[in-house]
Each structure stands twice: as C-alpha cells, then as structure tokens.
Amino acid sequence: MKIPFSILDVAPIVQGGGIADALQRTVKLAQVAEESGYTRFWLAEHHNAPNIASSATSVVIGHVASHTKTIRVGSGGIMLPNHAPLAIAEQFGTLDALYPGRIDLGLGRAPGTDPITARALRGERHTNGANFPEQLEELQRFMHPTQHAQHAIRAIPGEGADVPIWLLGSSDFSAALAAEKALPFAxxxxxxxxxxxxxxxxxxxxxVPSDSQPKPYSMVAVNVIAADTDEEAHYLATSMQQMFLGFIRNQRTPLQPPVQNMDELWTEQEKFMVEQQIGSSIIGSKETIREKIQKLIESTEVDEIMATASIFDLDARIKSFQLFASVMKEIE
Incomplete structure (x- = not known):
C-alpha cells in the first residue's frame, strides 16, 4: 500500500520578491503538486513575519483551491487561540461549500508569532493556549452539533460541514489530546x-477509537530538499539554514538565496542550534532521499508524509517536490 504524501507551504516571500509574487508561486506549486499526485496542500498561519505571506490562511486556502481541481487544501495550521471558534467554523464551512470534499482544518495551539503580535491578534479575549481543549470542543459543537442540542448561536455556514479536523503539535500535548478526541494527528x-x-x-x-475515526491516523511534516546531486541539494538547503539562523538571532528577513559556505555566516554555537532544530531534514539526491524517507517511515510507522521546503528559486523548489513525489510513488 502506497504511503500518501503531501505539502506544507507558507507562501514564502523571497529576497527581491513581494507578497503578490509569493502567492503566485504558491498557486503554481499547488498546481504542480496536484499534477504530481500529492494528497493535500496545507498552508500555515504565521504573523509579523517578513518571509511568510500566508497570514490570512483561510483566504489563501480559498485562493489555492480556486486554482486547483482535486487536491485537498487546508491549514497546517490555524492557530486556534488567535481566533473565535465560531469565526473558524464559518470560514471553513464557507470553504467547504465552495470546494466540497477538498478542505482540511488543521489546528494548533501556538501563537504562530511573537507575544506582542499575539496580544494584538487576540485582543480582549486574552487567550494563551491554556484553554485550547475547550476551544476545540466549542469549534466541534459549532461544526457538528448533537442531534438534540439546542443552540442559540449556530455556525452558518459551518454547521454540518464535511471538513476533517486535525490536531497539530510539536510535543506530546496535542498528541495526547488527538488520541483522546479520536482525531488525526500531524x-x-x-x-x-x-x-x-x-x-x-x-x-x-x-x-481512543470513535465511530467516525476507528483507527489512529498520523502524519509527520519534515523538511525535504531534493536535487540531482547531494551537493546541489545541500547548496539549496543553505536558504533554509539561513532562515533558521535568523530565528535564533531574532532577525526575520525574506528568504535568502543559497550560499556556498554557511561557516562564513554562523558561529559554531549557532550552527549547533540550527542543526538541533532541523536535524530531521532530508536533503540529497533521489537515492539519498529514498533511503532517508524509508528509515523515517520505519522508525515512526507514520501513515502519511508531509514535505516542506524553504528553497529560494521557484524552479528548483518545484523540481525538489517533483523528485520527492517520484520517490514516494516507488515506496511501499
């Protein structure tokens, strides 16, 4: 049985490009993903980030869905503490009405930004992620109310929408909550x-099995940068390394072009910190990618792989995802 493969994107803004350019690149990548057999194309919510154009995530999802035909499009994810659950139910109910059977709703509890921007987003609600389970339940009630429940407020659109809810996480909190709620987990x-x-x-x-989701379903997102040779792939990956170096230094800039030697840019300590964050990255030729992906699947027994790639050049980025797709089609 073939393992499904998908894409996580943030509509990256590159040096010398703008927001419109970033969104056009995202649409082009989604179209190539659809042609290449990818299962889903997710967009992530981030704010106050000069290198990311997917802040208005629901809007970008609709834009991508309108320029594709069959691929599932969703959020990877919506940071629920930033929003009222009713608003998210209405937004994704609307998306489902426009693009039936193609929309996913992945939810996270992190702010997706710095504390000051998070406060600006959340206003007087002062949510901090601690009540994420309660927000999740509220959202589920809006989208799938029980048959006999009487609600003064209804999500229209949203009520009864065919939108799978996923929980996203980078620790054990969301893993445990997804297991308890019988939701797929990424x-x-x-x-x-x-x-x-x-x-x-x-x-x-x-x-804990449910009637609608009797078995667990897991997905892991991983950086995948593929090229004709290992050397070329590692060269392309320096854009990603520069991005994470910027995170460490609290210096956010548009995605930078690749460089020949990262040792001219970082200290040994910074190199160690970056490599700790992106240590699971899969970088190399098709042969290298295949070997590392197979090891990842064996060690995790994951049901689906979601690839993301911070590559400066659009053609190189598209080729990387095409090479990854060809590898995944060969793996049982």
Missing part, C-alpha cells in the same frame, strides 16, 4: 525533530 517534525518518535508513539498507544 507532528511538526520539520522544526521539532527530537520528539517525532515519542509523540507518535504516545498518540497511537493512547488512541
């Missing part, structure tokens, strides 16, 4: 490699 291995195996193991061992 782990953010692209920036939290240490906890991939423990979180997925906890999810499967703790899973």
């Amino acid at each position: 782990f953010a291995g692209h920036f939290s490699p240490t906890y991939i195996v423990p979180a997925l193991k906890l999810y499967k061992q703790s899973y």
Whole structure:
C-alpha cells in the first residue's frame, strides 16, 4: 500500500520578491503538486513575519483551491487561540461549500508569532493556549452539533460541514489530546525533530477509537530538499539554514538565496542550534532521499508524509517536490 504524501507551504516571500509574487508561486506549486499526485496542500498561519505571506490562511486556502481541481487544501495550521471558534467554523464551512470534499482544518495551539503580535491578534479575549481543549470542543459543537442540542448561536455556514479536523503539535500535548478526541494527528517534525518518535508513539498507544475515526491516523511534516546531486541539494538547503539562523538571532528577513559556505555566516554555537532544530531534514539526491524517507517511515510507522521546503528559486523548489513525489510513488 502506497504511503500518501503531501505539502506544507507558507507562501514564502523571497529576497527581491513581494507578497503578490509569493502567492503566485504558491498557486503554481499547488498546481504542480496536484499534477504530481500529492494528497493535500496545507498552508500555515504565521504573523509579523517578513518571509511568510500566508497570514490570512483561510483566504489563501480559498485562493489555492480556486486554482486547483482535486487536491485537498487546508491549514497546517490555524492557530486556534488567535481566533473565535465560531469565526473558524464559518470560514471553513464557507470553504467547504465552495470546494466540497477538498478542505482540511488543521489546528494548533501556538501563537504562530511573537507575544506582542499575539496580544494584538487576540485582543480582549486574552487567550494563551491554556484553554485550547475547550476551544476545540466549542469549534466541534459549532461544526457538528448533537442531534438534540439546542443552540442559540449556530455556525452558518459551518454547521454540518464535511471538513476533517486535525490536531497539530510539536510535543506530546496535542498528541495526547488527538488520541483522546479520536482525531488525526500531524507532528511538526520539520522544526521539532527530537520528539517525532515519542509523540507518535504516545498518540497511537493512547488512541481512543470513535465511530467516525476507528483507527489512529498520523502524519509527520519534515523538511525535504531534493536535487540531482547531494551537493546541489545541500547548496539549496543553505536558504533554509539561513532562515533558521535568523530565528535564533531574532532577525526575520525574506528568504535568502543559497550560499556556498554557511561557516562564513554562523558561529559554531549557532550552527549547533540550527542543526538541533532541523536535524530531521532530508536533503540529497533521489537515492539519498529514498533511503532517508524509508528509515523515517520505519522508525515512526507514520501513515502519511508531509514535505516542506524553504528553497529560494521557484524552479528548483518545484523540481525538489517533483523528485520527492517520484520517490514516494516507488515506496511501499
């Protein structure tokens, strides 16, 4: 049985490009993903980030869905503490009405930004993620009310929408909650490699079956950068390394072009910190990618792989995802 493969995107803004350019690139990538056999194309919510154009995530999902035909489009994810559950139910109910059977709703509890921006987003609600389980239940009630419940407020659109809810996480909290709620779970291995195996193991061992989701279903997101040779792939990956170096230095800039030598840019300590964050990255030729992906699947027993790639050049980025798709089609 072939393992499904998908894409996580943030509509990256590159040096010398703008927001419109970033969104056009995302649409082009989604169209190539659809042609290449990808299962879903997810967009992530981030704010106050000069390198990310997917802040208005629901809007971008609708834009991508309108320019594709069959691929599932969703959020990876919506940071629920930033929003009123009713608003999310209405937004995704609307998306489902426009693009029936193609929309996913992945939810996270992190802010997706810095504390000051989070406060600006959340206003007087002052949510901090601690009440994420309660927000999740409220959202589920709006989207799937019980038959005999009487609600003064209804999500229209939203009520009865055919939108699967996923929980996303980078630790064991969401893994345990997804298991308790019988929801599919996606782990953010692209920036939290240490906890991939423990979180997925906890999810499967703790899973409480439901009528709608009798078995656990897990997905792991991982950085995948593929090229014709290992050397070329590692060269392309320096854009990603520069991005994570910027996170460490609290310097957010548009995605930078690749460089020949990262040692000219970072200290030994910074190199160690970046490599700790992106240690699960799969970088190389098709042969290298195949070997590393197979090891990841064997160690996690994951049901689906979601690839993300911070590559500066659009053509190189598209080729990387095409190479990854060809590898996944060969893996049983």
